[in-house]
Amino acid sequence: MKQKAQNRATREQLAILRQLNKAGVRYVAFGDYAMNAIDPARAIGNVQLWVEPTKANFERLDKAIQEVYGPRVLTRTKPELTENPQPRKMLTLGDGPQKVGLYPAINGFTPDQFGELFSRAQTNRAALITNRGKLDGSVAYRQLAVPDLYQNVRESTAYHKAWNIQTLEKYADDYRIDLTPVRPSSATQTAQESAKASPTNREATITPAQNAQKEPQPTPKPRGEKLVRDFDAIKRELDLEVVLQDYGFVLDAKKSKPSDEWLIYERGEKGSKERLAVYTGDKYGQKMFVDMNDQRGWRGDVIKFLERVENGIYRNVFKAVDRIMSSADYVLEKSVTSPLKQVKESLIDTKLREKDLHNRYAIAPLTDTRYLEGRSLHKDVLFSPEFNGRIHNIAYTTEKGTTHRNTSFPMYAQDGHLVSMDIRNERFKSFPSGERGEAMWHSNRFYELKAPLAMHDKPDLPAGTVGTVVRLSPETVSFNFVQEGKPQQVQLPLETARPAFKEVPAQRILVAESAIDAMSFKQLNPEAEGERRFYMATGGQPGSRQMGFIQKVLDRNPQAQFVIAQDGDNAGLRFAINYLALQHPAADPALRVKPDIAYSGPNLPPNPLANVLGPKFAFDPEIKTFSDVLKRFDVPDGNLSEGHKLAINHQARFKEIMPDDYVKVSVEMVQSVIPAFTYARAYGIPMPEEAGKLAQSEYMQMKVGNEFRVARERAMISPDEMEQRIQHHKDAKLEKDLYSGVNKLELELRQPLSPGGAGADIAGGRNEAFLHRFMDEMNRFTKQFNYNNDPNDKEKRVQEFQRETLVDPDQGQAVTRTRIHFPNDGRLLVKALTLLTDEINNRQGQSLYHVVRPTRQQKDFNDILQNRQGEALPDSSPLKMGAPPLIKPHTEIKAEQTAQRETVQSASESARTYKAKL
Template sequence: MKQKAQNRATREQLAILRHLNKAGVRYLAFGDYAMNAIDPARAIGNVQLWIEPTRANFERLDTAIKEVYGPRVLTRSNPDLTDNPQPKKMLTLGDGPQKVGLYPAINGFGATEFGELFTRAQTNRAALITNRGKLDGSVAYRQLDVPDLYQNVRESTAYHKAWNIQTLEKYADDHRIELPTAQRNNPNVAESKQQPAVKPDTQSGPSEPTQKPTEPVTSPKPHAEKLVRDFEAIKRDLDLEVVLQDYGFQLDTKKSKPSDEWLIYERGEKGAKERLAVYTGDKYGQKMFVDMNDQRGWRGDVIKFLERVENGIYRNVFKAVDRIMSSADYTLQKTVTAPLKSVKESLIDTKLREKDLHGRYAIAPLTDTRYLEGRSLQKDVLFSPEFDGRIKNVSFTSDKGTTHHNTAFPMYAQDGHLVSMDIRNERFKSFPSGERGEAMWHSNRFYELIMPLAMHERHALPVGTTGTVHRHSADTVSFNFVEEGKPRQVQLPLESARGAFKEVSAQRILVAESAIDALSFKQLNPEVEGERRFYMATGGQPGSRQMGFIQKVLDRNPEAQFVIAQDGDNAGLRFAINYLGLTHPAADPALRIKPEIAYSGPNLPPNPLANVLGPKFVFDPEVKTFADVLKRFDIVDGTLSDGHKLAINHQDRFREIMPEDYVKAAVEMVQSVIPAFVYAKAYGVPLQEEVGKLAQSEYMVGKVGNEFRFARERAMISADEMDKRIQHHKDAKLEKDLYSGVNKLELELRQPLTPGAGGSDKAQQRNEVFLGKFLDEMNRFTKQFHYNGDANDKEKKVQEFQRETLLDGQLGQAVTRTRIHFPNDGRLLVKALTMLTEEINGRQGQSLYHVVRPTRQQKDLNDVLQNRQGEPLPDSSPLKVGAPPTIRPQREANVEQSVKQSTPEPVAETGRSYRTKL
């Protein structure tokens, strides 16, 4: 029985496979892409296809290429390759980072064997992985079956050959697949055919007989390095802690104690972000590691660590293994590292990250609200039930012993553990070291009592009481509710609360870029009586894992309207368009419109200050004061050192200090403050009074001015030319933010096929009509503006590429996909966002998505709130939202839509019920 697997691919790779299938091209996937189907943990890479080397098949290949890229593409196959095909790439298809490589032959097989291998090949499906983890746009393709792939890998010369062999052998054992025994039991037979151990990075030629029939059999020559190693023996004998120390990692003795279940290792060099927790997993009984600052998943055993640091080159991995284990000090080093207690796998990852954050920061409940009130946020909003425990005060002590107090918004993983924070203060914004990954700030969820709740010295809370629940401590929860118009709170033991509540769907889910914007939305748009809202914030640009988190929240709240409240700049508008690509659980998937937009910007002219004084001289519109300038030059918190202060307070005092102190202060001035003065002068940043005195002092005008003048002369830039280049850089940066560059929008539109004659034409027509209207409206809008000052400049206008419509009879849908490019003009982005939102809601027959869009001048929702001095919005404001709409389940909405559209009712209903654990 053939093993079937599901592989991943990019949108462009899927389109190429789809057209190859349509044209009847005979091909087989091999190499790394075939391995991806065996080991899905690997990253999406290039697709390698063995094309049957016949002239008829090459003609079909040319037809498919023309269908994908149009007649303007000159790429063609070479028919001469059918005479003597070699295992070398003959064509590369694709414009993106992941491409499709075509080969007329592969290692391990002759060209005449293609038909036999094609007959027994396995059929897999390739698809785009959505944020929900499901497959989208699935396309069938054929690849070598496991035994043939094993032979192909054995004959290859890839640097990760040993890894592939081990993966295939383990897969074959798990699925009871018979592999070629001669090769598997005697790896030297395969190695002697091409001698990869001597020159592992060269391509071997056609294999020749190893000996003549009349000659005696000789044993294979010894190799300098084995390509097949016993990985299990290495993992068992090689101590992970010794390896970490060999690569420059140091034990954090402040955070690690001998009695701890895990130890913390960090790189000794400045600026390194890796923070590894080492533990012994009870599942494998070996030392494992996990990087608490890399939620993308750098974790595993000692081999996984060496793979990463050696960039996956196994020759170097094995050299490092042999070098460390053959060291005279290895045995002693191994005995020094104490054995660690075995821990459950569930203790690692997000829970470990949470414990580490609590160890580095003093996280306390919100008591100091001065910063937030300075942003026009009122206390009744900050302490409302849905934000109970979701805003903190934090303290952090630097290596120099300075303690800083700030406001923080905790960001949580999907399992509820704290994994990051959005830390704020006046002109200060920071996140803990490490990637945020899926971490999101969000408000508390809503729950309803399903049994009476006994209260001390008062009547019991009745069934149906609704409020928010927050985990107050390890064994208690807080239940916040409203009674007789007044907010109430009760503390409950966790165990008794588990069976007392059921989750209630929110009526609105709002996502913003920052938690402050989400709080501002609540104050600008107070809830109507009984309204339930769930607030979320990404802490900046949303990542793919955060999009998956938001999608799961949507799935859990099928009756909620999704409110998109991004900033008013071009980047915020693009985020809003991409949020429309999330799947609402109440939406009919047969009527889906999925947009995905990306930005491609021009290269800026070089900043001349970077050539003179280093790469820190990059124009930043957020730099408004000299303290902001100092932060760009590694001066902690924008404060001056004692040497700087001496120089600022009085020049005479500066000269009176000891010579060595004078030298120290002078070095500090030259290395940090001098470039900062130049930066401030170049970009017109005002200097505070005492700093301004220093800028006019003899020291700064003389010594500092000479230092800068010499640097400029070394760069061969005159003073006038420097000013011109700085202004040119500033103008180009401003133009890039406003208009320059191209937005690349990919659209997928689905429409059900109506029964009867002409049903496919009607379904396709609706998609075509919207696209025609969309392009007409966008192009009509661009006629008002002459980009680049040229009315005939077509490169900056709206253009469409690669439109295709597929009729999927199995799903009963017409699927149209296209790519549209248009200028990076905020007005065009607003037009696209508005038209897409209206079309999606119109097709679904209900307001599933709602966009709250501040203007560019308003910037964001908190800016709107401050301009209104904390007052709510009037009813006439376009940012005002009323009572939440009633969102009907998919089947119920389709009944109403069927009158307007001849669409069949879906077979299954997407509404689901959920159980939630506190």
């Protein structure tokens, strides 16, 4: 019977397990990885394998390692480990963050018991989880049976031992598994028992009946007392709010009222980003929390909170529980916390985050367009049906009472709630505190009128009118459409709108790095007549949850071409390559080409300034003006205030003529901007005339010089050496951002098996042919630019590792996987992106993916738009797109290809028949 995949692993871990199975290595998984199969909610970690410590098995292990990594001496086992194996790691396999650890022995068992445990081990399957939640690349592996795993965990010294024991006991109770340890029989014990039962010891042999008369049969040893506390009792008795206050959280009285369904707690210390909403869930009737600034999901009950703050060390968790509950003031503190209304789980998370953002920012519709028009964006684009309502003006008031007004692009979760914002202004970019998670900025979706719509004092809108719908309030929506070339708008009650419209799929889905780039693309490349586009922006580097969001949008629009419009730098090119791994719903999965690329940069030389004064003093090539420096050091508008200038100019005189309070304030103002002057001096950032004069004053020279002196003393280097190291770090950082480092590309190619016995060879050969062509093109490029002058410099060559072709008879496919490393040159990235895009579209027989790529000099689409002073692209531009292609389901494409082949074969047969008659 085919096993269901129960565990997760990385692509590299699966490749290692596959080779171990192929070589016949005897192993069993234990520890945390075996626990993952019991509790799949845990994160993917390292795989721990107990390898049978015999000479023959170690030889098979060395063979498997050689197949994966080549003949490397450092990854071979030591034969002497078979003589006295200890429960310590003997070898680590893998280059990624999650590795495979090999052990010759484990806690709780002797090495000679391996065969017995191996015979009763359970077979599971490990797989890679895709963005769509499906399992891919399944590999079978053996792991300790649950009772054996329970014994192994009880004998371990892991800091989360109590957690593992509780998980196993609950799992055993749910599935009625007896956790009583099976009495192990070592080889020595077996020999002794055999000797006792031999004919020479006949007088010592006792029959079972005699034994029953002499002494009673021993009863099975009951399971030992649980090593964990009663978590349910702790959750009932321990008040979450008291625990939060004990750990330094403070109730936000401005944002929390007694009548609210939830309360907001913040860290008391300055700069902390944790904002916890505390509520009582209706499911369990206990106080719960959720961090509104952590989209990765820090939420749960009081135990989950303690588990996080105590780093999963349960002995510390229990110490904290005992300390708080045994306090003399605990009963009083618990009575002071008011009971909270029970709320539904659906009210938490994104809805909470949206309410919190509205409380912190004054979010209003777009009225002030000066910033966007300064970026060459026209009003007809800003208020077009696609973008109307997707741009806001916001105001934010700091603790000092200063109000900042900016433009923001709202970023939404998949359920439609506002969870983050991309905040912009002149030389200013920011996001609200907290993780963005799956949040994406996107344009409005398209809808079509199902029946004529009555208009006040105007003719009815005909059925079939296509536009976008924006929800203005909980009760009102706006229908935006174009009529006679001009954007129009009509507002409707929500109840009236729901039955009046049906959604129309988009014909193109475009993803960019920023909302400004997406809008710039529309202005540079207006839609063809009747074309519908859905625009999306990630707000920077796309995360895995954002990729899942984009995949869901693709699934809803199976007839849309996917347009990748990333920046022209190396990072943007890597993003574009990774977008090709998204599964288009119209694509044939059996012909899939799945790339995954990551960047590995060289180690930079140490920067003494940053190491001593903190990360803010690390060199950043994007900081080019003194205004940028001031923003880096928390001067929001990037300008020195009149108070700063006055305090710097007259600091020496203030001590003589001003009161002490005024002197104290002026000193604090100067000290707040000293780091900015220090940074500018260190990296040669030019200063405006007025700021330059201030920097030359005796007081500032002394203060800035003192910063350097303290840094040098802490780093214990001379002034000249300090400057040399800073310059060395700056040069290396600039080189790293442009060319140095390695791109690591993992490729998976699928090809359906052809009918007949040679089907696997033909299918695998097609994959091999593409890889051969890919490597030839890339290597030809490196030779053209003389990358290979130094044969020992692996960063300057295109290299391939770990190619393997497997046949999956169940799905009828040949699957080829490989890893390719090549230099971090933008020209090579462009070559790889072009080859992969063309191969995918050629295999699928239609243009599913389209890449629109600015050059490095052009940087991004808004840069192109400003250079063109807001004018659209000419038809001759390589960035110009025509009408959207007609995308068909792969089943329809396959049927057309089959019909075409049959027509050709029929024509050939007719020609042969005609020739035969002649």
